Amino acid sequence: MAATDPALTALAQGWCALSLLHGRIEAHVERALQAKHDLSVREYSLLDVLSRQHSGPGGHLQMKQVADAVVLSQSATTRLVSRLEDRGLLARYLCVTDRRGIYTDVTEAGLELLAAARPTNDTALREALDEAAKNPELTPLVRALEALPVAQTSV
Numbered sequence: 001m002a003a004t005d006p007a008l009t010a011l012a013q014g015w016c017a018l019s020l021l022h023g024r025i026e027a028h029v030e031r032a033l034q035a036k037h038d039l040s041v042r043e044y045s046l047l048d049v050l051s052r053q054h055s056g057p058g059g060h061l062q063m064k065q066v067a068d069a070v071v072l073s074q075s076a077t078t079r080l081v082s083r084l085e086d087r088g089l090l091a092r093y094l095c096v097t098d099r100r101g102i103y104t105d106v107t108e109a110g111l112e113l114l115a116a117a118r119p120t121n122d123t124a125l126r127e128a129l130d131e132a133a134k135n136p137e138l139t140p141l142v143r144a145l146e147a148l149p150v151a152q153t154s155v
Contacts, residue, residue, distance in 0.1 A: 025128040032124035037117040047114045
């Protein structure tokens with residue numbers, strides 16, 4: 001396709017709008033979580049992902065799965081886990097069936113912080129979407145997000 005192809009231009013404009021919407025939402029949620037809970041969006045996401053683990057087959061996530069879920073590299077995820085572990089929000093332990101495997105679980109303090117931060121996250125997300133909906137370029141994306149069916153989350 002040529003660079004002036006209308007379909008390519010529309011696709012590029014759509015991507016720019018999606019990127020703008022994501023950036024605005026993330027910045028708004030980040031400010032709210034930092035101000036009220038001393039958490040970044042990534043820290044909140046990591047606590048949320050890890051809080052949904054369960055005992056039994058397939059219940060715990062490998063670090064690659066965690067990294068994919070929070071959209072970070074494995075090394076950045078490991079650093080993030082270490083920071084939250086230092087704060088007493090996460091704990092690591094060896095897998096009982098494979099001593100090479102290391103699991104990460106949310107501590108009671110981490111679960112309490114997550115529970116306290118969840119309403120802040122949800123409110124900030126709603127505020128950011130409401131503000132974005134005022135922009136005609138972003139309105140269709142906001143409406144599309146709002147129309148998504150509620151799905152059972154899995155990592």
